[in-house]
Amino acid sequence: MALGKKLVFPKRKKKKSRVQNKMGKAPGTISYMGDKERSDSVIFSTFYNTDGFQTKEFRTLDEFLKSEQTGHISWVNIIGISDEPFIERLGKHYNLNPLVLEDVVNTEQRPKIDEYEDYIFGVFKMLYISEEDEIVGEHVALVLLENTVLVFQEVKEDVFNGLRDRITGKMGRIRSRGADYLFFALLDAIVDNYFLVIENLNHRIEVLEEDVYNNPEPIVAKNIQQLKKEILKIRRWIYPVKELISRLIDSEHPLIKKDTKLFLRDVHDHTVEINESLQIYREMSMSLMEMYMSNMSNKMNEVMKVLTIMASIFIPLTFIAGVYGMNFEHMPELHFRYGYYVVWVVMIILFIGMMLYFKKKKWL
Structure with a gap:
């Protein structure tokens, strides 16, 4: 080959990433970053106190703003975060920082907790098992105000049905507590559903162990590799939650009452257990590949x-x-x-x- 000759490689088609969509924009720019098809936002609002509750659906923001009530605890569930003007208007109504709204519509945002003077903002991953027995991760953002909790979701499916039943059926203590307890109950529902995800991972590891011993085919190695990637992704979503709950427990913010922190400690214990299980499953998934290679070597x-x-x-x-x-x-x-x-x-x-x-x- 002649010296100085330039090698030409075939060009690969580059996919525009979400990071590139965000680059160059001013901080606080409300720009939806997600895979879901754009749709209008819908509000499902639940007002309740010790005497009763009321649930309404609002298709327009004006309709919702006219119906706001006082003397109740409000759970405002916003379904659909791709409608940027809607999110911006709602944020202005509640005096939310533009940086908060930017994180609300960013589905790649890692779990976080930010404390502001009048509210507390949190981003989490809501994990559940689909009908196809697959692990689904959805972006959810929570805002704790004095008597209101805002919940931003991409899709209508969530893990809060048990909480809704407790409110409508007056089960437990939730109807007699404030918005901070509702905030805790939402976090508790998210974290409790992580246990179902952990059980699903455990079952898949057991199935793969049987396959490794009895039928070490190339497809088994592919499934092990896929499981390893999935565990790492889930761990990235779940691992920070432990520190975030710990921050809420140690927080001096007036919106979180002392008795609510006792319940948050229980959630913290759950996150510790979940993280320990994830670490064990991560090591088990790595050892599965070693077992597979060892069995293939023995077979050879x-x-x-x-x-x-x-x-x-x-x-x-x-x-x-x-x-x-x-x-x-x-x-x-x-x-x-x-x-x-x-x-x-x-x-x-x-x-x-x-x-x-x-x-x-x-x-x-």
């Missing part, structure tokens, strides 16, 4: 052992056949009347003797 050794034994048996037989297959005229054995039968007897004795020897050595 078994094949090589059989081939070696066959070669060892036929080498002396081939030698005898080769000697008497030579075309020399003066070979004494060629004129021996029973030479053919003698050679066959010798070859059979050699074959049986070698088989018995290999068996005695437990090579067979």
Whole structure:
């Protein structure tokens, strides 16, 4: 190859990333960063106190703002975060910082907690098992105000049905508590659902262990690799939650009452247990690949052992056949009347003797 000649590689089609969509924009720019198809935002609002509750659906922001009530705890559930003007108007109504709204519409935002003078903002990943038995991760943002909790979701599916039943059925203490307890209950529902995800991972690891031992096919290695990636992704979503809950417990913010912090400690204990389980499953997924490679190596050794034994048996037989297959005229054995039968007897004795020897050595 001539010196100085430039190598030309085929160009790969580059996919525009979400980071590139964000680059160059001013901080606080409300720009939806997600994979869902854009749609209008819908508000499902639940007002409640010790006397009763009321649930309404609002298709327009104006309709919602006109219906706001006082003297109640409000759970405002915003479904759909791709409608940027809607999110911006709602944020202005509640005096939310533009940086908060930027994180609300950024589905790649890592879990975080930010404390402001009048509210507390948090971003989390809501994980649940789909009907196809797949782990689904959805972006959810929470804002704790004095008597209101705002919940921003990409899709309507969530893990809060149990909480809704407690409010509508007046079960437990939630109807007699403030917005900070509702904030805790939402976090508790998110974290509790992580246990279902952990169980799903545990089941998949057990299935893969059986496959590794009984059927170490190439597809098993692919499934192990996919599981490892999924565990790492889930760990990236769940791991920071422990520190965030700890921050809420240690917080001096007036919106979080002292008795609510006692319940947050229980959530913190759950996050510690979940993180420990994730670490164990991560190590198990790595050992699964090692077990797979070891089993494949053992399988190959078994094949090589059989081939070696066959070669060892036929080498002396081939030698005898080769000697008497030579075309020399003066070979004494060629004129021996029973030479053919003698050679066959010798070859059979050699074959049986070698088989018995290999068996005695437990090579067979």
